[in-house]
Structures are given as C-alpha cells and as structure tokens.
Amino acid sequence: MTTIKDISRACGVSPATVSKALNGYSEISKETVDLVRRTAKEMHYMPDAAARLLKTNISHNIGVLFEDGTMSGLTHEYFSLILNSVKKEAEKLGYDITFISRYIGGQEVSFLEHCRYRRCDGVVIACVDFESAPVIELVRSEVPIVTIDYTFDNISCILSDNIEGNRKLTSHLIEAGHRKIAFIHGEESSVTGKRLNGYYRALAEHGIPVREDYVLGARYHDPESSEKMTRKLLDLADPPTAIMYPDDFSYLGGITEIGRRGLSIPEDISVTGYDGIKLASVVHPALTTWHQDADEIGRRSVQKLVETIEHRKTSEAEQINVSGELLGGYSVRTREA
Amino acid sequence: MTTIKDISRACGVSPATVSKALNGYSEISKETVDLVRRTAKEMHYMPDAAARLLKTNISHNIGVLFEDGTMSGLTHEYFSLILNSVKKEAEKLGYDITFISRYIGGQEVSFLEHCRYRRCDGVVIACVDFESAPVIELVRSEVPIVTIDYTFDNISCILSDNIEGNRKLTSHLIEAGHRKIAFIHGEESSVTGKRLNGYYRALAEHGIPVREDYVLGARYHDPESSEKMTRKLLDLADPPTAIMYPDDFSYLGGITEIGRRGLSIPEDISVTGYDGIKLASVVHPALTTWHQDADEIGRRSVQKLVETIEHRKTSEAEQINVSGELLGGYSVRTREA
DNA sequence: CTATAAATTTCAAACGATTTCGTAAAAGAT
DNA sequence: ATCTTTTACGAAATCGTTTGAAATTTATAG
Numbered sequence: 001m002t003t004i005k006d007i008s009r010a011c012g013v014s015p016a017t018v019s020k021a022l023n024g025y026s027e028i029s030k031e032t033v034d035l036v037r038r039t040a041k042e043m044h045y046m047p048d049a050a051a052r053l054l055k056t057n058i059s060h061n062i063g064v065l066f067e068d069g070t071m072s073g074l075t076h077e078y079f080s081l082i083l084n085s086v087k088k089e090a091e092k093l094g095y096d097i098t099f100i101s102r103y104i105g106g107q108e109v110s111f112l113e114h115c116r117y118r119r120c121d122g123v124v125i126a127c128v129d130f131e132s133a134p135v136i137e138l139v140r141s142e143v144p145i146v147t148i149d150y151t152f153d154n155i156s157c158i159l160s161d162n163i164e165g166n167r168k169l170t171s172h173l174i175e176a177g178h179r180k181i182a183f184i185h186g187e188e189s190s191v192t193g194k195r196l197n198g199y200y201r202a203l204a205e206h207g208i209p210v211r212e213d214y215v216l217g218a219r220y221h222d223p224e225s226s227e228k229m230t231r232k233l234l235d236l237a238d239p240p241t242a243i244m245y246p247d248d249f250s251y252l253g254g255i256t257e258i259g260r261r262g263l264s265i266p267e268d269i270s271v272t273g274y275d276g277i278k279l280a281s282v283v284h285p286a287l288t289t290w291h292q293d294a295d296e297i298g299r300r301s302v303q304k305l306v307e308t309i310e311h312r313k314t315s316e317a318e319q320i321n322v323s324g325e326l327l328g329g330y331s332v333r334t335r336e337a
Numbered sequence: 338m339t340t341i342k343d344i345s346r347a348c349g350v351s352p353a354t355v356s357k358a359l360n361g362y363s364e365i366s367k368e369t370v371d372l373v374r375r376t377a378k379e380m381h382y383m384p385d386a387a388a389r390l391l392k393t394n395i396s397h398n399i400g401v402l403f404e405d406g407t408m409s410g411l412t413h414e415y416f417s418l419i420l421n422s423v424k425k426e427a428e429k430l431g432y433d434i435t436f437i438s439r440y441i442g443g444q445e446v447s448f449l450e451h452c453r454y455r456r457c458d459g460v461v462i463a464c465v466d467f468e469s470a471p472v473i474e475l476v477r478s479e480v481p482i483v484t485i486d487y488t489f490d491n492i493s494c495i496l497s498d499n500i501e502g503n504r505k506l507t508s509h510l511i512e513a514g515h516r517k518i519a520f521i522h523g524e525e526s527s528v529t530g531k532r533l534n535g536y537y538r539a540l541a542e543h544g545i546p547v548r549e550d551y552v553l554g555a556r557y558h559d560p561e562s563s564e565k566m567t568r569k570l571l572d573l574a575d576p577p578t579a580i581m582y583p584d585d586f587s588y589l590g591g592i593t594e595i596g597r598r599g600l601s602i603p604e605d606i607s608v609t610g611y612d613g614i615k616l617a618s619v620v621h622p623a624l625t626t627w628h629q630d631a632d633e634i635g636r637r638s639v640q641k642l643v644e645t646i647e648h649r650k651t652s653e654a655e656q657i658n659v660s661g662e663l664l665g666g667y668s669v670r671t672r673e674a
Numbered sequence: 675c676t677a678t679a680a681a682t683t684t685c686a687a688a689c690g691a692t693t694t695c696g697t698a699a700a701a702g703a704t
Numbered sequence: 705a706t707c708t709t710t711t712a713c714g715a716a717a718t719c720g721t722t723t724g725a726a727a728t729t730t731a732t733a734g
Contacts, residue, residue: 049454050386050387054385091443093443098398099434106431116338119386223619279589283589
C-alpha cells in the first residue's frame with residue numbers, strides 16, 4: 001500500500017506537505033498541490049482510515065443498531081427500507097455504516113463498549129427494545145444518538161406519524177360509512193400506543209363510542225396471530241364491518257380467515273393495513289393502508305445525526321415528524337349510512 | 338477514554354506489559370495479569386480498534402457488498418435473511434461488518450478503494466452485478482473474497498443449489514402428474530441459468546419434450562411482470578397445467594391473473610414459487626416452493642471467509658453448495674395420468 | 675556464592691496519518 | 705537597503721497499540 005511517505009519521497013516534499021496538499025490546506029502552493037495530487041493518483045494512494053482516526057478522533061463511521069429482523073416484532077420490510085435509506089444518505093454525507101452488536105472478538109460487551117471500540121461518531125437506533133438496559137446505557141452516553149420511532153429526553157428522534165396516520169386511516173373508514181371498526185393492534189410498544197391513540201381520536205371526533213371488544217392485540221408481522229384475532233372478531237354477535245390490521249403483512253392472515261368464511265373483501269368486510277410496503281399493492285384486493293415514508297425517515301435520521309456530530313455544541317435535540325400518506329387500495333367499501 | 342497508558346500508570350508497570358497481559362501472553366506472571374485485568378475492568382478500559390489495526394494490520398472487520406441494483410437489494414427478504422445470518426456469524430467469530438459502498442467522504446471511489454480505506458480483512462459479495470468492472474476489480478484484488486451465488490475462478494463461493502432445487506421442484510410437479518409445466522424465469526443471470534438448467538433436466542429425465550412457449554422471462558420480485566407472463570401462458574391455445582414462478586413474491590402476480598379468470602389454485606392450475614420465505618406459507622393457498630437455506634448460506638460464507646483470512650496460505654478456494662428443501666404447500670394438485 | 679538459565683518486564687520503534695509551531699525565502703513597505 | 709509581512713514548506717510530536725530485542729529480576733545448578 002502506498003502511504004503518504006511514499007508520495008513525499010516521490011515528490012521530494014515532506015509528508016506534512018503531502019498531507020496538507022491532499023487535504024486542501026491553502027498554505028500549499030498550487031504547483032505543489034498539483035504535483036502531489038497527480039502522484040497520489042498515479043501511485044493509487046488511498047488514505048488509511050485507521051491512522052486518520054487515531055489522529056483526528058473522527059471515524060466517519062456511524063453505527064446502526066437494528067435488532068435482527070425476524071426476532072423483532074416490527075415489520076421487516078419497513079425496517080429494511082429504512083436501513084437502506086440510512087445507508088444511502090450516510091454514503092452521501094461521507095460516512096460509512098457499521099452494525100453495532102454486543103460482541104467484540106466473540107466476547108460479549110455492551111453496545112456502548114462496542115461503539116467506543118470502533119469509535120463510531122454516532123449511532124442510529126431503531127427497532128430495538130428501547131427500554132432495555134444496554135440500549136439506555138448507550139443513549140445516555142456521550143455518543144451522539146438519533147432514535148427512530150421512540151422518544152428519549154434530550155435525544156433527537158425521527159418519528160413516523162403514527163398518531164396522525166392511524167387517525168386518518170380510521171377516519172377514512174368512518175367517512176366511508178363504517179361505524180363498527182375493529183382495530184387489531186400489535187404488541188405493546190410506544191408505536192402501538194400511538195396508533196391506538198389515533199384510533200381513539202378518530203372515533204371520538206366522529207362521536208363514535210369505543211367498543212372494547214373491537215380492540216384486540218396480535219403480534220406484528222405475524223399473519224397467524226392476526227388470523228386468530230380476525231376469527232374472534234367475526235365470531236362476535238355483532239361483528240365489525242371493518243378491521244384494521246397491525247401491518248400490511250398481517251393482512252394476509254385476515255384474508256385467510258375472511259376467505260374461509262366465504263366472505264369477501266371489501267363487499268362483506270373492509271380492511272386496512274399499515275406500512276404501505278410493496279406487498280400491499282400486489283395482493284388481491286390491493287390493500288388500503290397507511291404508507292410510512294421509510295426513505296424519508298432514514299434520510300432524516302442520518303441528516304440529524306450528522307448535524308449533531310458535526311456541530312455538537314450548537315445542535316439541539318429535536319423531534320422530527322415524518323408524515324406518511326393514505327394509500328388507497330380496494331379493500332375498503334363505502335357503505336350507505 | 339482510558340488508554341493502556343492509564344492502566345500502566347495505575348498498575349506501576351509498562352504499557353508493554355499491560356498490552357501483553359491483556360492479550361494473554363504467557364510470559365507475563367499470573368499476578369501481573371490479574372492486576373492488570375482487574376484495573377482494566379475497573380477503569381472501563383476498551384481497546385482502540387483503530388490503533389490496534391494500525392499496528393497489526395488486522396481490522397476484524399469484514400465488508401459486505403450487497404447492492405440493491407434492481408431495487409430489491411436489502412428489501413428482498415431472501416437477501417435480508419442472508420445478511421442477517423452473515424452478521425450473526427461474523428459477530429460470533431469476532432468480526433464486525435461494514436457496508437462497502439462506492440463512496441468515501443462523499444466522493445466516488447471504487448469498491449476496492451473503499452475496502453482498502455477501511456482495511457477490510459475480507460468481503461462477502463452477494464446480490465450485485467458480478468460482471469461489472471468495479472466488482473471484478475475487487476474480486477481480482479488481494480482482498481479475501483467470498484461470493485454468494487456466483488462463481489469466479491480461484492474464489493470461494495457459496496452456492497444455493499439452484500440446479501437441484503429447480504430440478505426437484507419440477508420433478509415434484511411431474512410426479513404429481515403434470516406434463517404441461519411452464520416456467521417463468523427471472524431476468525438473465527447465472528442463478529436464472531441454473532434454474533433453467535434444473536427445469537430442463539427434470540423434463541428430460543422424464544422424457545417430456547420442452548415446449549419453448551412454456552418458458553418465459555419475467556423480472557424477479559415483480560408480481561406485475563409475472564402477472565403479465567401468466568396472462569400469456571393462459572392465453573395459449575394449449576395452456577400449461579402448472580406454472581413455476583421466479584420467486585415466492587412473484588406468485589402474487591400469478592394469483593391475481595389466475596383469479597381474474599375465475600380459475601382456482603390448485604384445482605384448475607398448479608403453481609410453485611422459489612425461496613421459501615415466510616410469505617409462501619401465509620398466502621392462500623400456501624405455496625409449494627423451494628426453500629433456500631439463507632441462514633446456512635450466510636453462515637457458511639462467513640466461515641469460509643474467516644478461514645481464508647486467518648489461514649491465507651493454506652486455505653484453498655472452494656465451492657460450497659448449500660442445499661435447500663421442498664416446502665410443500667397447497668398450490669399443487671395431483672392430476673390423474 | 676558464582677554462573678547460568680529461566681522468567682518477567684521494559685525499551686523503543688514502529689503503524690500512517692495530522693497538526694502545531696518554527697523557519698526560510700519571497701514579496702511588500704518604508 | 706532595511707524592516708515587516710506573507711507565502712510555502714518542514715521538523716517533530718502525537719494518536720493508542722503491538723512486538724521483538726534487550727534488560728532486569730528470580731530461580732536453578734554447580
């Protein structure tokens with residue numbers, strides 16, 4: 001590997017000058033800069049991130065803490081999309097991304113220790129148990145953090161508009177003439193709480209009393225679980241005319257149970273999902289759902305994190321709401337009042 | 338941050354001794370080792386990966402090159418699963434993983450340059466255009482590489498058994514009494530080639546002549562595209578009795594078109610998918626498909642890569658086949674001969 | 675008690691870059 | 705011609721760790 005010394009030798013200048021020329025210091029003459037840059041290119045010079053980090057204390061590396069997809073209750077594709085967007089934006093802003101795990105050299109350590117070991121400039125946290133001790137330790141450390149879909153004091157977070165989203169989605173059903181609207185929510189979490197909140201609000205705004213037997217819990221991303229809840233709902237003496245599912249994928253469980261009973265969507269029963277992933281538009285019938293703007297969420301997280309990293313003193317913790325949109329499908333039927 | 342020097346001061350020994358004690362050199366006395374280890378723990382010492390790398394030339398960092406060229410990338414569940422498994426196994430073996438991109442500090446560079454910049458010990462490549470110049474450059478460099486689902490001379494690769502898989506899947510249909518079996522394959526690639534190969538073999542083994550009008554190309558992960566091909570097939574004067582889709586997700590496009598014609602699966606037409614992702618088991622009817630063992634593929638890639646890294650001289654390039662299994666669903670109907 | 679071997683520990687030089695401070699030369703001012 | 709300023713560059717320290725060789729201490733032998 002060519003180093004700065006090799007170049008300095010080839011150019012007949014000192015390593016210091018090479019470094020400065022390469023990094024655009026103004027004190028180096030135009031000719032020297034040109035010479036150095038040219039030889040660097042010719043010799044296929046690449047700076048060494050480690051050496052640079054050692055001296056500058058900047059790794060240009062941001063950690064991502066995304067708990068593994070299958071174990072997490074939340075929608076797999078939604079987080080994959082966020083991760084992808086995080087990656088793209090990070091690249092654009094000059095950062096690489098590394099997964100933060102609880103291992104170093106095969107030994108178990110805390111997330112924070114891992115971050116320090118790799119000297120991450122900052123960390124994006126999503127899709128984890130935010131109330132677990134190792135996560136809290138990291139959040140409360142000196143490491144710049146941005147969380148997604150969870151709020152901590154004094155920590156910036158990017159929030160998908162779960163309250164608004166579910167409120168609008170519920171309102172959409174109400175405006176289509178539904179009064180008996182069931183909501184199958186996912187397992188307890190702050191996201192779930194917000195969606196419930198939105199659901200209740202929409203009902204309240206339209207003066208529809210809440211029926212507790214229409215509010216059931218299932219597990220995110222688990223069609224079997226939603227299938228079971230759908231069964232419960234349809235077995236009620238007075239079944240709902242619309243069912244809201246925890247996420248798009250869970251809708252598949254709904255389809256199964258609804259189909260089993262010979263009912264059809266949306267003629268006999270209306271349904272909605274949540275997420276707005278590709279699946280929603282290719283199932284039959286296409287699902288009316290709330291699209292969460294995963295791209296924007298990923299982008300904003302990194303932008304905010306980088307801002308925090310690069311202007312640590314002036315940058316303030318901020319809660320950023322990213323709004324989604326209603327994605328109309330063919331799974332909701334308008335009922336006459 | 339506590340450094341080795343802080344510990345050396347606290348213990349009254351030299352930094353060298355601390356380093357050796359921490360790294361288990363046998364020449365250090367038991368008492369010193371204990372003392373050093375204890376104080377290191379007390380002072381919350383964490384080694385600095387960068388400094389260590391600088392000296393040892395080992396980053397304990399493996400790069401992953403997972404591109405989302407076709408917009409599938411990370412969102413494609415099969416690859417997400419592989420990535421996840423790669424991550425887990427890497428952690429277990431003491432490596433972190435970093436995404437290899439084509440950017441450093443926002444500037445465009447080659448993959449190889451990025452690897453050198455971060456000094457990746459090795460790279461797992463999957464899901465990219467293996468025939469593009471930047472990928473070839475990386476593969477042909479001195480960096481240890483393992484590829485997934487693509488073969489290069491002298492480079493280890495992990496192969497999902499696409500030939501066998503599709504052969505067995507096709508045979509399964511034949512054994513169920515089908516003779517008119519259409520195969521909608523994905524876009525051209527080595528994987529597609531192998532699956533075609535498996536399809537042809539199965540037909541040949543059973544003495545069934547190939548009907549070229551039953552072999553159509555669609556795009557992976559694109560139900561609309563498969564929907565269109567399904568239409569073509571069903572419009573044939575002599576339509577097939579079974580359709581094999583490029584992947585599980587594409588099956589959804591098939592369902593749409595088949596349903597539109599009032600046909601049902603599997604009574605009127607049998608179908609199969611490929612991948613064996615969760616979706617296959619929760620759609621209706623559950624899909625008969627070939628399950629690719631993404632977990633095993635990820636695991637073996639990292640194992641082989643680490644072997645290559647750690648025993649560079651003795652380790653030989655190897656092609657490892659990971660076999661999958663037929664996942665029975667309810668989408669194939671047995672026909673009387 | 676030496677002399678020698680064995681067991682510990684320390685020295686000091688790296689690794690590859692950045693950066694502060696100093697200096698020499700060139701340019702500008704008086 | 706002298707003094708001041710500016711411009712361009714270099715010397716050397718430093719970041720935190722590792723490692724082979726040298727030095728020191730301790731143990732063993734003669």
